[in-house]
Amino acid sequence: MKMICISCPRGCELDVEKNGNEVVVTGNACPRGEEYGKNELINPTRMVTGLVKVAGMRKPLPVKTARPVPKGAIDAVLFAMHQMTVQLPVKIGDVIIPGVAGTGVDIVATANM
Amino acid sequence: MFKNDIIVIGAGVVGCAVARELSRWNVSLAVLEAGSDVAEGASKANSAIVHAGFDAKPGSNKAKFNVLGNRMFEEVCRELKVPFKRNGSLVLAFGAEDEKHLAELKARGEENGVITEIIDRDELRRREPNVSEEATAALWAPTGGICCPYELTFRFAENAAANGAEFFFDAKVVKIEKIDGLWNVECADGRVFKARAVINCAGITSDELNNLVSATKYSIQARRGEYLMLDRDEDGVFSATMFQCPSKMGKGILVSPTVDGTVIVGPTAEDILDKDDKATTFEGLENVKAGAKRTYPALPLGKVIAEFSGLRAHETTVGDFILGEAPDAECFFNAVGVESPGLTSAPAIGVWMAELVGTKLGVSRKNPSLISKDVSWWPKTREMKPEELAELVERDPSFGRIVCRCEEVTEGEIRAAIRARVGARTLDGIKRRTRSGMGRCQGGFCTPRLIEILGAELGLPPEAFLLSRKTAPEALKKGVRDVKSEDGMFDVIVVGAGPAGLAAACAAKDAGAEDVLVIERDDAPGGILQQCIHNGFGLHRFKEELTGPEYAQRYVDLAAERNIPVVCGTMVLDISPVADGTCNVTAMSPRGGLKIHRTRSVVLAMGCRERPRGALMTPGTRPAGVYTAGTVQRLVNMDGIMPGKKVVILGSGDIGLIMARRLTFSGAKVLACVEIMKKSSGLMRNVVQCLNDYDIPLLLSHTVTNVEGREHVTGVTVAKVDDAMKPIPGTEIHYDCDTLVLSCGLIPENELTKKAGVEMDPKTRGPKVDANMATNVPGIFAGGNVVRVYDLVDWVSRDSEIAGRAAADYALKSRI
Numbered sequence: 001m002k003m004i005c006i007s008c009p010r011g012c013e014l015d016v017e018k019n020g021n022e023v024v025v026t027g028n029a030c031p032r033g034e035e036y037g038k039n040e041l042i043n044p045t046r047m048v049t050g051l052v053k054v055a056g057m058r059k060p061l062p063v064k065t066a067r068p069v070p071k072g073a074i075d076a077v078l079f080a081m082h083q084m085t086v087q088l089p090v091k092i093g094d095v096i097i098p099g100v101a102g103t104g105v106d107i108v109a110t111a112n113m
Numbered sequence: 114m115f116k117n118d119i120i121v122i123g124a125g126v127v128g129c130a131v132a133r134e135l136s137r138w139n140v141s142l143a144v145l146e147a148g149s150d151v152a153e154g155a156s157k158a159n160s161a162i163v164h165a166g167f168d169a170k171p172g173s174n175k176a177k178f179n180v181l182g183n184r185m186f187e188e189v190c191r192e193l194k195v196p197f198k199r200n201g202s203l204v205l206a207f208g209a210e211d212e213k214h215l216a217e218l219k220a221r222g223e224e225n226g227v228i229t230e231i232i233d234r235d236e237l238r239r240r241e242p243n244v245s246e247e248a249t250a251a252l253w254a255p256t257g258g259i260c261c262p263y264e265l266t267f268r269f270a271e272n273a274a275a276n277g278a279e280f281f282f283d284a285k286v287v288k289i290e291k292i293d294g295l296w297n298v299e300c301a302d303g304r305v306f307k308a309r310a311v312i313n314c315a316g317i318t319s320d321e322l323n324n325l326v327s328a329t330k331y332s333i334q335a336r337r338g339e340y341l342m343l344d345r346d347e348d349g350v351f352s353a354t355m356f357q358c359p360s361k362m363g364k365g366i367l368v369s370p371t372v373d374g375t376v377i378v379g380p381t382a383e384d385i386l387d388k389d390d391k392a393t394t395f396e397g398l399e400n401v402k403a404g405a406k407r408t409y410p411a412l413p414l415g416k417v418i419a420e421f422s423g424l425r426a427h428e429t430t431v432g433d434f435i436l437g438e439a440p441d442a443e444c445f446f447n448a449v450g451v452e453s454p455g456l457t458s459a460p461a462i463g464v465w466m467a468e469l470v471g472t473k474l475g476v477s478r479k480n481p482s483l484i485s486k487d488v489s490w491w492p493k494t495r496e497m498k499p500e501e502l503a504e505l506v507e508r509d510p511s512f513g514r515i516v517c518r519c520e521e522v523t524e525g526e527i528r529a530a531i532r533a534r535v536g537a538r539t540l541d542g543i544k545r546r547t548r549s550g551m552g553r554c555q556g557g558f559c560t561p562r563l564i565e566i567l568g569a570e571l572g573l574p575p576e577a578f579l580l581s582r583k584t585a586p587e588a589l590k591k592g593v594r595d596v597k598s599e600d601g602m603f604d605v606i607v608v609g610a611g612p613a614g615l616a617a618a619c620a621a622k623d624a625g626a627e628d629v630l631v632i633e634r635d636d637a638p639g640g641i642l643q644q645c646i647h648n649g650f651g652l653h654r655f656k657e658e659l660t661g662p663e664y665a666q667r668y669v670d671l672a673a674e675r676n677i678p679v680v681c682g683t684m685v686l687d688i689s690p691v692a693d694g695t696c697n698v699t700a701m702s703p704r705g706g707l708k709i710h711r712t713r714s715v716v717l718a719m720g721c722r723e724r725p726r727g728a729l730m731t732p733g734t735r736p737a738g739v740y741t742a743g744t745v746q747r748l749v750n751m752d753g754i755m756p757g758k759k760v761v762i763l764g765s766g767d768i769g770l771i772m773a774r775r776l777t778f779s780g781a782k783v784l785a786c787v788e789i790m791k792k793s794s795g796l797m798r799n800v801v802q803c804l805n806d807y808d809i810p811l812l813l814s815h816t817v818t819n820v821e822g823r824e825h826v827t828g829v830t831v832a833k834v835d836d837a838m839k840p841i842p843g844t845e846i847h848y849d850c851d852t853l854v855l856s857c858g859l860i861p862e863n864e865l866t867k868k869a870g871v872e873m874d875p876k877t878r879g880p881k882v883d884a885n886m887a888t889n890v891p892g893i894f895a896g897g898n899v900v901r902v903y904d905l906v907d908w909v910s911r912d913s914e915i916a917g918r919a920a921a922d923y924a925l926k927s928r929i
Contacts, residue, residue, distance in 0.1 A: 004797045008652050009905055011797035046802065047648045049660055050778055051750065058753045062646035062662050071806070078778055092666055110646065111662035 076101035125156040128314035129269035130463030136276035147285035152266035158423025163258035164454040167222025174434035178458035193268035196372040202257025211358040274534035275485040310444040327439040338380025339397035348374040366404025425452040491529035503707040510703035519552025555725035603712040604924035611640020613897025614718035615668035616910035620917030639665030653907035688869040713924035721898040733820030742768040742856040757852030767795040769856020774803035877901035886916035
């Protein structure tokens with residue numbers, strides 16, 4: 001299976017094949033590519049960045065998932081973000097939603113406000 | 114019910130000129146305008162030429178009022194404080210046939226009382242070195258001039274209002290009848306105005322109003338003219354207005370300087386049925402380009418900042434201005450079919466019409482001492498001397514806050530434009546009164562600020578002006594902290610506190626520079642990364658993947674650790690190298706006013722801006738709902754505003770791809786991403802994770818061939834293009850959408866760089882730099898997107914660190 005690695009801007013063209021129980025990745029320029037290729041075949045994941053409302057302000061707070069979450073969970077993660085309103089002050093890295101949408105991954109702030 | 118002596122219908126340049134003259138008589142006066150502002154019709158979109166008058170048919174109204182009006186312009190523009198320049202006109206001949214025609218024009222001019230002179234090729238080339246070598250001779254008319262038509266209209270209206278005229282907008286007249294000796298004028302919304310006399314100055318619809326009351330019918334043909342506007346960089350390419358000899362090929366395309374320093378090119382002439390259709394077309398713009406190249410072979414298409422079209426009100430039965438009382442409708446006065454030279458004629462028509470109507474009604478003139486000269490004028494900070502400006506900012510700090518960075522328009526000017534008697538109520542109204550949004554970024558940066566000011570001034574939510582934005586109130590309190598170096602001389606001043614500027618400042622400090630200052634025009638440091646909330650930054654620089662705000666904060670913290678002062682809300686207006694090898698940096702802020710800082714070296718780190726729609730020459734209407742990707746990014750990520758629900762993206766730059774995903778996340782439907790090239794201009798990873806992940810089609814070798822919608826975008830047409838990037842007929846796809854997002858590349862922002870006399874590289878559109886990021890001007894260095902547009906912020910920081918270190922070295926050497 002051919003795919004473009006999204007781990008970094010270089011965008012290596014990977015060839016990912018299943019060989020019995022083993023997944024073989026070629027075309028990658030670094031170990032991150034191998035990891036990405038394997039994951040993409042078995043359990044594709046994505047970082048999700050987004051916005052949550054701030055009480056009393058129009059300006060929203062930018063947030064992200066602390067780690068990549070399964071692709072299938074993106075909608076649920078976004079829904080949780082849209083439901084959320086935070087109180088200021090907030091610092092980079094503060095946990096805004098612990099273990100979002102059953103993924104076990106935290107939503108954390110990415111700006112000081 | 115409103116009762117007046119006189120109703121003027123139409124607030125274009127003719128209606129407002131008539132209103133101003135009549136406001137000097139003892140009458141009560143109402144001006145009804147179908148649009149939402151003055152100068153909404155032909156007065157806002159024409160060639161802005163004050164014609165000499167050699168062209169009009171001798172004996173016609175056009176000839177008479179053109180010549181009379183032309184002579185009035187100095188005085189009228191002085192009274193109204195409107196820019197006007199008698200730059201002269203040249204009509205070019207291309208060969209013997211044309212030269213014969215020049216002689217005819219000269220003779221016609223003599224009959225009209227207009228002096229002209231025929232000059233030969235050598236003299237022409239001497240005067241206008243950029244003119245085509247194909248031009249064989251020219252007719253020189255020294256009395257030709259240029260003026261700003263909407264500013265003239267606006268000041269006419271202001272002066273009329275100062276003398277008691279009342280203006281009513283969104284007042285589309287649908288019915289006119291005489292009841293009990295009074296004209297009853299009814300508007301579409303039910304408002305009825307009564308008056309003894311009506312003056313019809315309704316431009317493109319003036320025939321319809323006349324035909325409501327008179328048996329003498331007229332017929333106006335809407336004649337569309339398309340134009341291109343070139344950037345101020347082109348100021349001075351021609352000193353005169355360059356016409357072409359009319360020929361079998363058509364009337365010719367003019368190329369002219371404007372009073373604002375831009376260059377106008379056009380118009381086409383196309384008869385159309387729809388009197389509201391102000392769309393530009395692919396063919397029309399091609400004709401403008403081809404026609405202009407006859408005069409100006411080196412026409413730089415990369416300098417186009419806007420394209421627009423206007424409608425001329427061409428009367429087909431008489432073919433002249435129809436001026437005077439309708440023969441069968443007493444006290445109904447016409448100014449019908451006032452097309453070119455209507456702008457030139459307007460002052461004269463105003464005086465003549467006021468005399469006619471005033472005499473007919475038997476009213477007297479006001480005592481001159483009771484006539485107000487006020488035109489609600491406000492200072493244009495861009496044109497002020499530094500010391501005057503400093504004084505003004507001290508009195509009113511809002512004149513120190515620049516909102517439109519391209520045209521250097523301040524908040525004070527924008528507020529004054531809203532507070533004027535006939536004040537701005539729309540984004541376009543502000544644009545025409547102040548030039549905010551008219552520069553090379555075409556409102557990309559200032560639109561969010563403008564709607565905010567409009568909202569505050571007018572007590573409405575900013576969304577009412579299409580979009581919205583809310584700045585932190587403490588932003589106003591931020592200004593220049595008094596930062597002084599011990600000997601009044603900085604080692605390094607860095608212009609811009611984005612990832613480039615902050616990296617340069619830190620590197621300079623680490624390399625031994627003691628006094629380092631960073632100046633930032635935004636209210637907070639961090640630059641454009643503040644709005645780039647997605648991840649993917651910092652893999653090289655910090656060996657981990659960060660979002661934009663996180664990457665920016667790292668550098669804000671690094672600068673803070675080094676005690677480097679960063680002053681925000683402060684715009685650098687000028688950088689001047691001084692003979693001793695140092696530089697003067699002039700900066701302005703609301704709190705600190707205008708200050709000149711002395712420094713041993715400068716690092717330029719102003720970043721880049723997006724290509725606006727005008728630069729892409731997309732045909733169609735010019736409705737709300739067209740944004741650059743960065744503007745949408747700011748609205749969504751910083752201001753919490755969604756600009757639309759159904760979106761088409763033109764161009765596949767990284768910001769456009771990122772915004773496709775962001776808009777999808779925020780609930781919009783992104784219908785397609787359209788790219789004219791054969792491959793995406795953005796990174797493949799972004800195509801995968803922003804488009805493919807969400808099944809958004811990427812249409813390669815396609816472009817947008819038409820934008821639809823009068824008020825707001827209602828749809829776009831997309832077509833496949835051939836190898837020459839021309840649309841292929843028959844391949845059109847239509848999308849119903851409410852938003853068009855443009856992501857067609859970035860341009861280094863180098864206005865300051867050029868002012869400082871730095872040599873530019875035409876390829877990168879940034880300054881030429883050596884391996885140390887030094888420009889050709891000693892002591893001036895540059896880093897980041899101001900030099901060339903980078904793919905990765907990590908490399909922006911790396912190269913800017915080189916610039917910072919080199920600037921520090923330079924400063925330390927020059928200390929000795």
